[in-house]
Amino acid sequence: xxxxxxxxxxxxxxxxxxxxxxxxxxxxxxxxxxxxxxxxxxxxxxxxxxxxxxxxxxxxxxxxxxxxxxxxxxxxxxxxxxxxxxxxxxxxxxxxxxxxxxxxxxxxxxxxxxxxxxxxxxxxxxxxxxxxxxxxxxxxxxxxxxxxxxxxxxxxxxxxxxxxxxxxxxxxxxxxxxxxxxxxxxxxxxxxxxxxxxxxxxxxxxxxxxxxxxxxxxxxxxxxxxxxxxxxxxxxxxxxxxxxxxxxxxxxxxxxxxxxxxxxxxxxxxxxxxxxxxxxxxxxxxxxxxxxxxxxxxxxxxxxxxxxxxxxxxxxxxxxxxxxxxxxxxxxxxx
Amino acid sequence: xxxxxxxxxxxxxxxxxxxxxxxxxxxxxxxxxxxxxxxxxxxxxxxxxxxxxxxxxxxxxxxxxxxxxxxxxxxxxxxxxxxxxxxxxxxxxxxxxxxxxxxxxxxxxxxxxxxxxxxxxxxxxxxxxxxxxxxxxxxxxxxxxxxxxxxxxxxxxxxxxxxxxxxxxxxxxxxxxxxxxxxxxxxxxxxxxxxxxxxxxxxxxxxxxxxxxxxxxxxxxxxxxxxxxxxxxxxxxxxxxxxxxxxxxxxxxxxxxxxxxxxxxxxxxxxxxxxxxxxxxxxxxxxxxxxxxxxxxxxxxxxxxxxxxxxxxxxxxxxxxxxxxxxxxxxxxxx
Numbered sequence: 001x002x003x004x005x006x007x008x009x010x011x012x013x014x015x016x017x018x019x020x021x022x023x024x025x026x027x028x029x030x031x032x033x034x035x036x037x038x039x040x041x042x043x044x045x046x047x048x049x050x051x052x053x054x055x056x057x058x059x060x061x062x063x064x065x066x067x068x069x070x071x072x073x074x075x076x077x078x079x080x081x082x083x084x085x086x087x088x089x090x091x092x093x094x095x096x097x098x099x100x101x102x103x104x105x106x107x108x109x110x111x112x113x114x115x116x117x118x119x120x121x122x123x124x125x126x127x128x129x130x131x132x133x134x135x136x137x138x139x140x141x142x143x144x145x146x147x148x149x150x151x152x153x154x155x156x157x158x159x160x161x162x163x164x165x166x167x168x169x170x171x172x173x174x175x176x177x178x179x180x181x182x183x184x185x186x187x188x189x190x191x192x193x194x195x196x197x198x199x200x201x202x203x204x205x206x207x208x209x210x211x212x213x214x215x216x217x218x219x220x221x222x223x224x225x226x227x228x229x230x231x232x233x234x235x236x237x238x239x240x241x242x243x244x245x246x247x248x249x250x251x252x253x254x255x256x257x258x259x260x261x262x263x264x265x266x267x268x269x270x271x272x273x274x275x276x277x278x279x280x281x282x283x284x285x286x287x288x289x290x291x292x293x294x295x296x297x298x299x300x301x302x303x304x305x306x307x308x309x310x311x312x313x314x315x316x317x318x319x320x321x322x323x324x325x326x327x328x329x330x331x332x333x334x335x
Numbered sequence: 336x337x338x339x340x341x342x343x344x345x346x347x348x349x350x351x352x353x354x355x356x357x358x359x360x361x362x363x364x365x366x367x368x369x370x371x372x373x374x375x376x377x378x379x380x381x382x383x384x385x386x387x388x389x390x391x392x393x394x395x396x397x398x399x400x401x402x403x404x405x406x407x408x409x410x411x412x413x414x415x416x417x418x419x420x421x422x423x424x425x426x427x428x429x430x431x432x433x434x435x436x437x438x439x440x441x442x443x444x445x446x447x448x449x450x451x452x453x454x455x456x457x458x459x460x461x462x463x464x465x466x467x468x469x470x471x472x473x474x475x476x477x478x479x480x481x482x483x484x485x486x487x488x489x490x491x492x493x494x495x496x497x498x499x500x501x502x503x504x505x506x507x508x509x510x511x512x513x514x515x516x517x518x519x520x521x522x523x524x525x526x527x528x529x530x531x532x533x534x535x536x537x538x539x540x541x542x543x544x545x546x547x548x549x550x551x552x553x554x555x556x557x558x559x560x561x562x563x564x565x566x567x568x569x570x571x572x573x574x575x576x577x578x579x580x581x582x583x584x585x586x587x588x589x590x591x592x593x594x595x596x597x598x599x600x601x602x603x604x605x606x607x608x609x610x611x612x613x614x615x616x617x618x619x620x621x622x623x624x625x626x627x628x629x630x631x632x633x634x635x636x637x638x639x640x641x642x643x644x645x646x647x648x649x650x651x652x653x654x655x656x657x658x659x660x661x662x663x664x665x666x667x668x669x670x
Contacts, residue, residue: 038493039490040493040494042493042496043489043490090459094455094456094459097432097451097452097455098451098452098455098456116432116433116451117432117433117496118493118496120432120433121429121433121489121492121493121496122489122493124429124462124485124488124489124492125486125489125490125493127459127485128482128484128485128487128489129486131466131478132479132483132486134482135478135479135482138475140470140473143466143470143478144467144470147463147466147469147470148463148467149463150459150462150463150466151463151464151467153463154378154456154457154463155373155374155375155378157456157459158375158377158378158453158456158457158460159375161452161453161456162375162376162377
């Protein structure tokens with residue numbers, strides 16, 4: 001078991017990691033652009049709309065960093081990193097259809113511009129390209145890890161669908177959902193970095209565990225940010241989860257800690273198709289009253305600690321330091 | 336170039352092929368059922384709804400038959416055949432969302448029972464399982480063929496989307512669409528059967544060509560059947576393509592051969608969101624007037640002849656005879 005350390009306020013940044021992987025990431029980005037190419041014009045249009053809209057590319061960075069941590073000197077990490085980003089992009093395109101989202105990364109969701117059909121099919125195309133690139137790298141163990149991840153991600157999303165609007169969802173149920181829909185791809189992205197260089201099993205497992213726990217922490221912080229962070233600051237994009245009736249950990253904690261009247265409020269609000277600003281205000285007040293945002297961040301710190309500890313068996317190196325700082329950064333976003 | 340032979344009426348049947356592959360197909364079917372399993376209950380529910388609704392399983396039969404044609408004696412063909420069927424099932428689930436279909440194989444489409452979300456996500460799960468099974472077989476060349484097919488299928492579907500309701504679509508455009516959306520998976524299903532046993536490149540190419548041309552013929556006959564076959568017999572499920580505004584070869588031929596007034600009719604009817612029975616009757620009359628159904632079947636015969644000729648370099652065997660008869664059967668459905 002990892003020890004939960006109190007979070008020490010400092011100013012962690014993702015920039016150290018970004019700087020270390022910069023050269024390789026330029027090649028990954030070039031590959032991503034070239035592999036969205038198709039004679040069918042709508043495919044690069046839809047794919048580029050999302051891909052060029054400035055995601056952080058955190059997942060491919062993890063593959064590059066874990067390959068570096070494993071002293072890998074070949075070329076396979078570039079294609080695997082691009083595969084990981086394509087799997088992520090395909091998931092986003094399909095998620096928009098599933099969630100009926102209107103916006104994604106501050107732009108109109110692809111489905112609003114080109115329709116649900118295009119989002120589904122271009123997602124399928126990108127998934128196919130992801131597998132093609134993995135096949136080109138030609139290491140069956142990496143193909144196994146990433147194809148298993150594809151199944152697990154879909155399972156996590158279906159679990160979320162089944163749990164939607166269900167206030168009875170337990171913290172354990174919710175953890176199973178985010179392990180699948182978010183953390184599994186982080187885990188696979190890190191693991192293939194170590195597998196590429198045929199590192200000892202313990203190191204592969206360590207990278208996987210780092211990614212899995214970072215992914216859980218990352219999602220929990222995202223859940224908190226959807227209610228404005230620990231300070232519950234109002235701003236744009238606040239309350240999307242609430243309006244979609246998504247059951248996230250802050251809601252699960254506040255629901256369990258609330259009285260009958262409060263539970264009735266949560267049930268009603270999350271099951272409605274339309275929610276009001278007043279309801280969102282009340283939800284945030286209840287989240288604060290029951291320390292649900294602060295405690296979700298404490299849970300995130302717990303997984304962050306496990307992620308850091310997973311890297312303990314690697315000797316000191318700039319890339320290890322950068323990965324540890326990335327964990328601190330992921331969590332600091334919520335404060 | 337293949338020579339187009341006049342179609343000789345006899346009574347070809349798929350039963351010879353079915354009988355020859357029966358033992359292996361029982362194992363494929365058992366594998367398909369076991370691989371739809373998941374702790375997430377909705378996944379087997381949705382998958383089984385479609386998988387158990389009695390598709391012909393033509394594609395996996397082709398993999399099994401081409402493995403037999405190539406004297407393969409290993410076990411890999413079972414998993415590859417199941418992968419091919421999962422890819423097909425995933426495509427059907429996603430197609431229903433794209434086409435907003437209400438029915439599939441005489442049952443309510445999965446999206447009408449469980450929603451678009453479930454159809455998208457369970458399709459993704461099955462695609463992931465398909466790749467997992469290919470990885471277990473562990474032959475990179477097969478993974479390459481099938482992941483390339485996944486991309487090409489998506490490209491074909493997007494092309495169809497872009498061509499929807501566009502009466503300017505040419506016969507060549509349309510052939511590109513059906514090569515992608517239908518024939519590519521037939522081609523890949525056959526090719527991997529030969530690749531499994533590391534047969535000479537010429538035999539692999541022959542199997543691929545057989546599948547590709549059979550797939551084109553199969554789709555053209557389906558297009559004719561959607562208007563009731565060469566006799567234009569009215570029955571259930573007649574006119575679905577017409578109502579969805581799908582541009583298929585019969586329409587392309589009738590449109591080009593028609594006068595200005597007829598073209599105006601096609602334009603109006605195919606661009607409408609609702610069509611009447613009277614419009615369908617008129618469409619069928621125009622298809623007959625211009626021999627569009629009969630000539631589409633002649634085109635199908637052309638591709639059928641190429642499929643048969645592709646198998647010429649294999650010596651005589653029961654499985655070769657059964658594959659040739661399957662081509663005849665595919666075409667005879669349209670008469």
